[in-house]
Amino acid sequence: MEITAGQQAARVPVTVFYIKGDIDSSTYQQIEAQIEQVVQAGARDIVLDLTAVGYVSSAGIRMLSSLFRLLRGNLPKKVTPP
Secondary structure: OEEEEEEEOOOOOEEEEEEEOOEOOOOHHHHHHHHHHHHHOOOOOEEEEEEEOOOEOHHHHHHHHHHHHHHHHHOOOOOOOO
């Protein structure tokens, strides 16, 4: 498993994680820890590049779902007009 991260200039700064290798019960915690670290540092816009991932186990799917909920909870609330 290889994980690299970088910033991409866009309308807002985006943190991109490039993941190579399988995501399973022995590797998902590495990804989760790195993403949680950048979220705690203030990152809100994150992209996971999974083009070099050959396999995602159920543990990897749970991790992706957990990260989605983490990021969704950290997003600013939309203001609806009265």
